[in-house]
Amino acid sequence: MDFDLSEDQRLLKESVDRFITDQYGFEQRKKYMREPAGYNPAMWDQITEIGLLGLPFEDTLGGFGGGGVETAIVMEAFGRGLVLEPYFATVILGGGLLRRAAPEATLGALAPRVAGGKLKLAFGHVERHSRYDLADVTTTARKDGSGYVLNGAKSVVIHGDAADKILLTARTGGERRDRAGIGLFMVDPTSPGVARRGYPTQDGLRAAEITLDNVRVSAGDVLNDNALPLIEHVVDEAIAALCAEAVGAMQVMQDLTLEYLKTRKQFGRPIGSFQVLQHRSVDMLVALEQARSMALFAAVMAEETNPIERRKAISAAKVQIGRSARHLGQEAIQLHGGIGMTNEYAVGHYFKRVTMIDQMFGDADTHLAFLARHGGLFGRAA
Amino acid sequence: MDFDLSEDQRLLKESVDRFITDQYGFEQRKKYMREPAGYNPAMWDQITEIGLLGLPFEDTLGGFGGGGVETAIVMEAFGRGLVLEPYFATVILGGGLLRRAAPEATLGALAPRVAGGKLKLAFGHVERHSRYDLADVTTTARKDGSGYVLNGAKSVVIHGDAADKILLTARTGGERRDRAGIGLFMVDPTSPGVARRGYPTQDGLRAAEITLDNVRVSAGDVLNDNALPLIEHVVDEAIAALCAEAVGAMQVMQDLTLEYLKTRKQFGRPIGSFQVLQHRSVDMLVALEQARSMALFAAVMAEETNPIERRKAISAAKVQIGRSARHLGQEAIQLHGGIGMTNEYAVGHYFKRVTMIDQMFGDADTHLAFLARHGGLFGRAA
């Protein structure tokens, strides 16, 4: 066992960290957010240049074959910067789906374009009443010649308004909530019958509602007609990535809070000298370190091939991150007092981001229920 | 609405409080515990003299017709003293069952003996696998002439070894866990076929295991052959009484802790001057006041005739008391440090008592589940 980063991982970390430090200060980010796209295209180009867009792909496809640890390195840094660009949607979700669920030809054609920054992706899986159930798909895919015709709607498609192509689930067979019969399709948002409406999210990112009215999908854009287990694996990888991002965001909240406690004076002394605030900072540290540990666990377990073991581990991580982030975030606001409530100050933005991360792909209690249903993490006595 | 005590209630409170203050100091209690019976018969006589044993009965039966508030007044004081005598078993459970579930003739014959301190009672309702379900009765009552023959066993019968008569449930019909067909019988523990084994409980009180091997019960001792709803009402009253007792015990833990914080010195100053311990004492106060409020609510709602409203209110109180007592008790021990862990010092005894109260008639989470299942406390919008 060895927690040290490899030489390549260390170099990756250095370059991502440098990018965030140099380009993603809080004031810089405010400017990026005001761009028409809701993010800064120049930053997208820089992310492309550093080579991060190729993360999940083999080098023959323009990538560098990164796994869970590499993803965590990038996403933790992005969490520190609260990166606005559609990296998670394009690379982690989109790239992951291409890699795990698309025919080799499609992967071969698209991966280089993703890696080169030419193709932005998004993944539509939420529906009006699906909540967090990936199998709860009512959007229909009716076979039509060699292709399909789609009808339905997808909600809260993260960075759906920036995407050049939308990957989405539609039912090719079976009943609502059946695990079988869930196809994965690629849709051009400019095609006839596709309506797209973008909007900002609570955390300053972007999402879109997508409606599909007799949308024709050609055979080449049918990625998979029965894809749920593969989608689940990609979602597990995505959750692991979000865990790492949340840890980055939590670290900043912790740092900001400590900084504030050391400088803000009340009753003639730094408020960090008050024992109550000291102890509560320590409990924040505990929450942070526990979350960091589980994000690491998730990064490693995201590659596990036994699906139940993998999903249990990922659920456990999502529980820990959700609980730690809620506790740490609420305390960070509380210990800042009034200034923490304002939009001008950074801490609230991190708080909003981790709150939204808890909502993505199932909140802490939803994952706790899954974990409990499958017997927990530790076996009975040997 | 009026929270003031009536004149009678005030007099009752004064006399019970005086009894506890004079007779039930912690060192005195230690001595009583070493008596062969596990309590002090002289105290039983005093309780009789004050007239507390007649609490639930009408004055024609030697009592004073007390209700929920009177019960709470007595039990809160008894909680402060950690009273060892079988008052709860005899009067609250036994007296309550006689009053609500026995034929008038039986009540008329026995109530004066209870009120006069001549008849101690206990109630057997727990079985090996029943947990907290009063309807989970496997002890059988087979009709035999005008009486019944009982077979089975009852567990953890509180003060069962002191009781002159044991009231207990046995199934006269229906299947295990059916609500119908649960009879209430009175058994003489010295009768043929009854085996009784007494033992101390964790909190220094006493209980007994009772086994029944073809025990004949005459018609006069069959209190009721289908009694569950009535038993539930008595158990609700008993829970309300335990809530009041727990509040008394919590108040003492709070007082002991504050006293300790003010006198114990570390690092050259009273530890109560440390802000962290101040804030934690305040959170203990919050727990205590919330519990006190709900014990009051329970005292009043114990008389409610709509069984679902009554049971929901009582469950809510048991939840609050269970949670408050666990929090306050654990903190009381923690803030005392080592001394709080010892058997010589009082606080641990209160902690053990409130821990056992949580176990009686369903722990906090069991009652929370009941409450949730029945729609909670507050209605939907009018």
Added chain:
Amino acid sequence: MDLNFTKEEIAFRDEARHFFRTAIPESIRAKVAEGEGLTRDDMITAQRILNARGWATPNWPVEWGGQDWSPVQVYLYQDEMQQANCPSPIAFNTSMVGPVIAQFGNEEMKRRFLPATANADIFWCQGFSEPGSGSDLASLRTKAERKGDKYIVNGQKIWTTLAQYADWIFCLVRTDPAAKQQEGISFLLIDMKTPGITVRPIVTMDGGREVNEVFFDNVEVPAENLVGRENKGWDYAKFLLGNERTGIARVGNSKAKIARIKELAALEFAGEQPLIQNARFLEKLAAVEVELKALEMTQLRVVSDERKLEKGKQNPASSILKLKGSVIQQQLTELLMEVVGPYVMPYQREFDGKNEPIVGPEYATEAAPMYFNYRKVSIYGGSNEIQRNIIAKAILGL
């Protein structure tokens, strides 16, 4: 002891329930239920309806429009108002500056301000906090120098709620810079239209614009706008902060939120069932309901005790009302967010956009902003940490 309401109390409750649900426009109550911000007009409209009935200022002296209600009536009035999602009377007017003027102002000042304050002809805001003085209010530095029949005010206030709506501001200002912290402070009424006053909004993290900075640059204030005596402002501020102990728990408000949560949980699905049938969700909600019921009982204990206590004394249980009340309010916003699920994500506060149709169910829009916004309830008005400091000293004697 009788915890049932008397026949008269029940009649009063029913009267209040009927009044709040019929006299106050449905459109305004719906906004309160959804957690949408009220406009200035909404607030004034509601207050004038209450005032027309004499119910805007029940806590004031009777001669100035107050009601001689029992504590139980006051409780029922608040509880029904909050449960009906009726906006409370503007707190700055009715709970804060009004009682101070009624208690410490001279006759001239009372006549000038009290009727207009009750009827919201004047919309007040409060100038207490300053950038350097959060929990440590007494360290404030905004200065008022007496020059002839005027005070010249210079300095800055912060966290001034609804200053953008306000006609007047009541301020704590330092009139004696040499005096020790709490001495040398005065209580001054200032017309917001006076030259030299600048209001700068502070956007909160939920996107709300409730709070402001207010700058004073050589603002001339007539000396007659001084409340009571110079350098005694700290006493008046303590009087002000000591009012309204019971409403602070906001029990009726939390009851309305629980009703709302149950309503919405019947519309949202978790798997094949509506969420309202999900045992785990119900248990989480029930756990808060228990705490709320306990808090309501605690509040009633305090209320019922009030008439027996000396003026100015408090029941120890009253100290926990704000602490526990704030936590319950916050927990309920968490549960509301949980009900909504993925649709909490779209950000669609109207002033941000172009009045496009709503994304997702309408009730989803305010769920996350309300969660973010409610973090304030344990910060403003004396943070929960300060509350614990005070209780530890005043009640526990530590």
Added chain:
Amino acid sequence: MDLNFTKEEIAFRDEARHFFRTAIPESIRAKVAEGEGLTRDDMITAQRILNARGWATPNWPVEWGGQDWSPVQVYLYQDEMQQANCPSPIAFNTSMVGPVIAQFGNEEMKRRFLPATANADIFWCQGFSEPGSGSDLASLRTKAERKGDKYIVNGQKIWTTLAQYADWIFCLVRTDPAAKQQEGISFLLIDMKTPGITVRPIVTMDGGREVNEVFFDNVEVPAENLVGRENKGWDYAKFLLGNERTGIARVGNSKAKIARIKELAALEFAGEQPLIQNARFLEKLAAVEVELKALEMTQLRVVSDERKLEKGKQNPASSILKLKGSVIQQQLTELLMEVVGPYVMPYQREFDGKNEPIVGPEYATEAAPMYFNYRKVSIYGGSNEIQRNIIAKAILGL
């Protein structure tokens, strides 16, 4: 980064697993699993089995019987030992006094004590706390006056765990009453059979007799029993307390408890189902499992970091191990009590009674006492409050 164990590490783990589950008598391991107290003989038996294999003192210098294990091996050793419900080597011997003697004692002292300590031929106890000095250890007052080649010791120690089993006690004593608190303290080894020593048991609230008061009344101690230099005892004590940072989380122990809880939850019924099928119970347990898994990962991060850190430095994450570990251990005792249900009530510790047959299921007997007893894990060895003080200063710089 590779979080898999190497082939060598797996082989070591399997070897440890096999050893602990076969070499240590089942009867002893069953007592640990049930939470029953071990007898002195049990503890010595287990330790001698470990020592025979060289596994009683892996953390000692190799020349005195230690193992040159990697941090990962140390972790695996502890984890497997705890999971197998094997008693840990007597901590006073192997983690406390042994390393101090090995580090600071002279050759003569090492030869005299170390082998006997490793083999539990001497059973040690620890004399640090005093009645007046709980968390404030440096305020201790037990006094050792040098008289010729002897020290004369007078004073009192408290919370002395297993003093009733001990042959020797290692004590902090004040040798220079004039010096400032932490100076003037020495580290002294005292034979418990010396005249003038009285041991008085303190019964804890669970009925246990683990801890004692130890009184010293003119106890004569040969000067050669002084460890290191006079008045340097505080440094040695700090060294001692700084050891064993990782074992303190007791992750393996908590894993064993979870296994036990699941085993018992299959035997107990809640309604028609065994408790192990009750969703709410499983979620409560799973919530603790998540925290435990996180703690295990935290511990592994610390372990893996150890070889890279300077001797004496710590990974910041190490600071949370005791805090979180103690809370998890306590939560698990609550869940164990919940599994057992009404049968937690009978009190039947054997020394209290007449060896009657057990009431209720055998596993029920220790559930409540263990809950009561485990309150100590957040108190002893530096309370969690003191831990937070230290972390706030040392790690957070507050």
